[in-house]
Structure formats: C-alpha cells, structure tokens
Amino acid sequence: MGKNILDNLSLKLGRRNFLKLASVGAGIGATSLFASNDKVREATEEEVKNPFPGSKKVKTICSVCSAGCGIIAEVQNGVWIRQDVAQEHPISQGSHCCKGIDQIDLVKSKQRVKYPLKKVAGKWQRISWETAINEISEKMLKLRKESGPDVAMFLGSAKFNLQQAFYFRKFAAMWGTNNIDHVARI
Ligand code: SF4
Structure with a gap:
C-alpha cells in the first residue's frame, strides 16, 4: 500500500x-x-464579572487550627462556592497558610470521606456507622482489658468545637487515662 x-x-x-x-x-x-458546539459559548461580560449571581459573602474563620484566620466565604443558595482571604481580619490581616486557602475543600472536595470505610483484603469497603462504631468499640475494649487504660492516646481534632472538645476530654477521663492532647499543639 x-x-x-x-x-x-x-x-x-x-x-x-x-x-x-x-x-x-x-x-x-x-x-x-x-x-462549533452550541452547548459551549463564551461567557458574557456580566457572567465574567459575577459568575455566581445572588451569592452572599459571609465573614467566617478557618477552623483548622486555633489561630482562627479570617476567611470570606461566598455562598449561593446555601452552598459554599468560593472563598477569599479576609483583608480586614484582626489576626490574619489578609493572609492565611496553605491549609486555610484550601478550607473550602473540606466541603467541596471529591476526595472527602462521607461515610465509614473499612480496608478488607487491601480494598476499602463502605460499612454502616453502626458496624463501624461496634467494631471499633469492641477492639478498644479488648485492648483496654488486655493492657489497661493507658494503652490508648486520645488525639483531638482541630475541627472540634468547644462542646465537642469538652465531650472528648470527658470520654478520655471516663476511659481512665490522661493520655489526651489536641492536634493543633502549636
Ligand atoms: S490552619 Fe492556617 S489558615 Fe487556618 S487558622 Fe491555622 S494558620 Fe490560619
């Protein structure tokens, strides 16, 4: 040919x-x-200026650590769609760290885990909350029985609010250990 x-x-x-x-x-x-595809078109000038019509800007703070840097969250129909730094915030004064910049991903990320997963033979499987709580508590009680309450270390989350932190501390005390700390040990 x-x-x-x-x-x-x-x-x-x-x-x-x-x-x-x-x-x-x-x-x-x-x-x-x-x-040539009629489903795709150029954005209008108005859309470029304001891609989220009707959105509201809400002053809030980053919840990753106790610094509490300022964030402006843009919300449209109850959904967080965009974020910006809060220039006027008294602590962060118009800046934040790389974790704060991605704060919106805590809500929007496709990688966000929304239900319990268990690794079975090397693969993650979805399990119910009830199964997860039962399996974890059974293992914890077994460890406690075998090695005493100091076998465990409770490491809190910077995502905890005040009330959650209170219950977490109570839980460790009832478990019987002082091995407890907060994740944002800065
Ligand atoms: S994680 Fe970063 S952005 Fe968030 S509060 Fe702490 S220092 Fe600020």
Whole structure:
C-alpha cells in the first residue's frame, strides 16, 4: 500500500517536528470542535464579572487550627462556592497558610470521606456507622482489658468545637487515662 500524505509529511519534517505540528493541529481541531458546539459559548461580560449571581459573602474563620484566620466565604443558595482571604481580619490581616486557602475543600472536595470505610483484603469497603462504631468499640475494649487504660492516646481534632472538645476530654477521663492532647499543639 502506498504512503499517505501524512506519512510523506512525517518523512520530510522528521518525527519530532511532525509530532509538534500534529499537536498544534489537534489543538486547532479541538478549539473548532468547541466553537462549533452550541452547548459551549463564551461567557458574557456580566457572567465574567459575577459568575455566581445572588451569592452572599459571609465573614467566617478557618477552623483548622486555633489561630482562627479570617476567611470570606461566598455562598449561593446555601452552598459554599468560593472563598477569599479576609483583608480586614484582626489576626490574619489578609493572609492565611496553605491549609486555610484550601478550607473550602473540606466541603467541596471529591476526595472527602462521607461515610465509614473499612480496608478488607487491601480494598476499602463502605460499612454502616453502626458496624463501624461496634467494631471499633469492641477492639478498644479488648485492648483496654488486655493492657489497661493507658494503652490508648486520645488525639483531638482541630475541627472540634468547644462542646465537642469538652465531650472528648470527658470520654478520655471516663476511659481512665490522661493520655489526651489536641492536634493543633502549636
Ligand atoms: S490552619 Fe492556617 S489558615 Fe487556618 S487558622 Fe491555622 S494558620 Fe490560619
């Protein structure tokens, strides 16, 4: 079978340059595909200025550590859709760390775990809350019986609010240990 026009072009240009040309061609092809698709259109000037009409800006704080840096959360129809730094905040004064910048991902991230998972034979399986609580508590009680209450260390979460921290502390005391700390030990 004879060589087609692309084979001939490839021979003349050399493989590397041919591939470069091919990728430019693919880009142009993809762009024309979008341009000709009536489901995709250019954003209007109004949409560029305000992509979330009717949204509200709410002053809040990052909950990752006790510094409590300021965040402006933009909310549309009850859903957190965008965040910005709070320039006027008395503590963070218009900045925050990399964890605070991603604070919105605690709500929006596709990787967020929303139910208990158990690793079975190397694979994560979804289990019910009841199963998770029963299995974990059975294991904890077994360990406590075998090795005493100091077998456990309770490490709190910076996500705990005041009331949750109170119950967490009570839980460790009832368990019978002073091995308890807060995760944000700064
Ligand atoms: S985690 Fe970072 S952004 Fe959040 S409160 Fe602490 S220092 Fe501020």
